[in-house]
Amino acid sequence: MAIIETSKLTKHYGRIKAVDGLNLKIEEGEVFGLLGPNGAGKTTTIKILATLLDPTSGTATVNGFDVEKYPSKVRESIGIVFQEPSTDELLSGYENLKMHSMIYGIPKSEVDKRIEEALSLVELTERKNDLVKTYSGGMRRRLEIGRGLLHRPKVLFLDEPTLGLDPRGRETMWGYVQRLVKELNMTILLTTHYMEEADALADRVCIIDHGKSVAIDTPENLKESMGGDLVTIVSDSPKIGEVKKLKFVKKIEKLDGKYLITVDSAAENLQELLKKIGKVDCVEVRSPTLADVFMKNTGRGLEEAEGGWFDKIVQQSVNKQ
Amino acid sequence: MNPRNKVTPGTNRPDTLKGIYAVWWREITVFFRETPRIISSVMSPIIWLLVFGAGLGGSLSVQGLDYQQFIFGGILVQTFLFSSLFYGAYLVWDRKIDVLKAVLVSPLSRSSIFLGKVFGGVTISLMEAIIVLLFGYLIGMNYSAGVFVLALVLVALASAGLTALGLAVGSFMESPEGFQLLSSLVLFPLFFLSGALFPINNLKGPLGILAAIDPVTYIVDILRNVLTGIHYFDPMLDLAALAVFIVGANIIGVWAFSRMKS
Numbered sequence: 001m002a003i004i005e006t007s008k009l010t011k012h013y014g015r016i017k018a019v020d021g022l023n024l025k026i027e028e029g030e031v032f033g034l035l036g037p038n039g040a041g042k043t044t045t046i047k048i049l050a051t052l053l054d055p056t057s058g059t060a061t062v063n064g065f066d067v068e069k070y071p072s073k074v075r076e077s078i079g080i081v082f083q084e085p086s087t088d089e090l091l092s093g094y095e096n097l098k099m100h101s102m103i104y105g106i107p108k109s110e111v112d113k114r115i116e117e118a119l120s121l122v123e124l125t126e127r128k129n130d131l132v133k134t135y136s137g138g139m140r141r142r143l144e145i146g147r148g149l150l151h152r153p154k155v156l157f158l159d160e161p162t163l164g165l166d167p168r169g170r171e172t173m174w175g176y177v178q179r180l181v182k183e184l185n186m187t188i189l190l191t192t193h194y195m196e197e198a199d200a201l202a203d204r205v206c207i208i209d210h211g212k213s214v215a216i217d218t219p220e221n222l223k224e225s226m227g228g229d230l231v232t233i234v235s236d237s238p239k240i241g242e243v244k245k246l247k248f249v250k251k252i253e254k255l256d257g258k259y260l261i262t263v264d265s266a267a268e269n270l271q272e273l274l275k276k277i278g279k280v281d282c283v284e285v286r287s288p289t290l291a292d293v294f295m296k297n298t299g300r301g302l303e304e305a306e307g308g309w310f311d312k313i314v315q316q317s318v319n320k321q
Numbered sequence: 322m323n324p325r326n327k328v329t330p331g332t333n334r335p336d337t338l339k340g341i342y343a344v345w346w347r348e349i350t351v352f353f354r355e356t357p358r359i360i361s362s363v364m365s366p367i368i369w370l371l372v373f374g375a376g377l378g379g380s381l382s383v384q385g386l387d388y389q390q391f392i393f394g395g396i397l398v399q400t401f402l403f404s405s406l407f408y409g410a411y412l413v414w415d416r417k418i419d420v421l422k423a424v425l426v427s428p429l430s431r432s433s434i435f436l437g438k439v440f441g442g443v444t445i446s447l448m449e450a451i452i453v454l455l456f457g458y459l460i461g462m463n464y465s466a467g468v469f470v471l472a473l474v475l476v477a478l479a480s481a482g483l484t485a486l487g488l489a490v491g492s493f494m495e496s497p498e499g500f501q502l503l504s505s506l507v508l509f510p511l512f513f514l515s516g517a518l519f520p521i522n523n524l525k526g527p528l529g530i531l532a533a534i535d536p537v538t539y540i541v542d543i544l545r546n547v548l549t550g551i552h553y554f555d556p557m558l559d560l561a562a563l564a565v566f567i568v569g570a571n572i573i574g575v576w577a578f579s580r581m582k583s
Contacts, residue, residue: 050426075428076334086419088347090354102343103427105336131354147423 008058020211033202041211042191079153118146195290226288229266344437394545395517401446409487442484485574
């Protein structure tokens, strides 16, 4: 049985459909990534699953419990790391964890052991007695993660765990998440708009755009669905006709004066491709990324989808809820 | 060793009492770390008593009592009226900085979280009331230890109602900017109509009716009665009104708290 299941899950904010008929099935022990630009409906989905928002229509179950009918049962099964830090600034790291363990009714004999473990997992043992307001953004993030797993939930929601972190901080965080999965065997639902992150961490990824799921599969399968490697060529007079005849060439697109050629195994076939195409100014060869998958399924780039004023307004109105 | 066997994630059943204690503990710990809040909540009643009471007191006396002593009960009420209501409405700030969200997704029931907060407000009111009551001895009030304790019991009860009212307001408020509105639409009318600063039997017509439906009127009346013997209503009426207010405010508060999503 799936540990998280949604059926036609929908959430409207006025006329805006933040989540639009989302169907998900997440298995126990899986790290599942929701990948999409800001305003795609990722946070709204998590808020519904965590019983912080009611859906407009559709259903969702977590650990077998319907989120609207049995919210307290759902809350007993989950942990959540919010996008905006929610630890108490005026308490120390240790005190935050202590309060959390009292609220979740962790047995007294276990409390100190678990707090020590959580602090050492997120490497905050040395700063545990400092007030959280003296922590850096990355440290607060880590404390949140430590807190989220203190009560060992069956399902852990990580909402944009690396938002606002520098590249190094991001990689450290990936390390924590990977250790979590290994050591605690939790089911993790993670949202992100960084495709590298979904690629690095998730067993399966759901690409989501305007509240709709556009593709769900393992990162490998999604990338393979692109049909091969991508060769980008800049050339004044390429012999496209010749290239089209090649067996290993899957697709040719012209984009901004560049030719985007999809081929089977560029490593084996690049030489022949270049021989046929004639004089070129510039060649770039790469394997497809999840960003390409996003592009293929939505017709726009992940970065491009990011900055639109419309998405920003949607994002703001979602955050206000 | 297979690390996967180390722990098994599971469901968590909270211990209600421990949960309420945790919420209360957080409120008190945070309160003591916000020095400006402590200073203002203790200094403002003392300044009122000294400046307003002594300034006007030179020219006034009420029912044989020096004005400063007459308003003492009212100023005591003012102290915990303001702090209880603001403490409750402070919830909107907790929501803004997202601290509350982490508690709301926990399995602890809404009414437990609410109770923990109410206990927090009551505790803070009691601490302030002790300071104001001790200060009372300095301005010539004299009440026995028994009266002192009885006054504290009444403060605790009244504060339980006022904090609940503040929490209800805080769970409806959209942003901390509403604090101004809270002051001018709720706090000042409740305070000025209550007879904290003047004898209530002089109020006629609509003002008299408003004073009669202001719950704070009865809180002031019974505390002044206990501290100085002056009163306008039967103490049983005061207590009945107080009971209705506490129960009503808490029912509304729990309801408002439960409908709040995040």
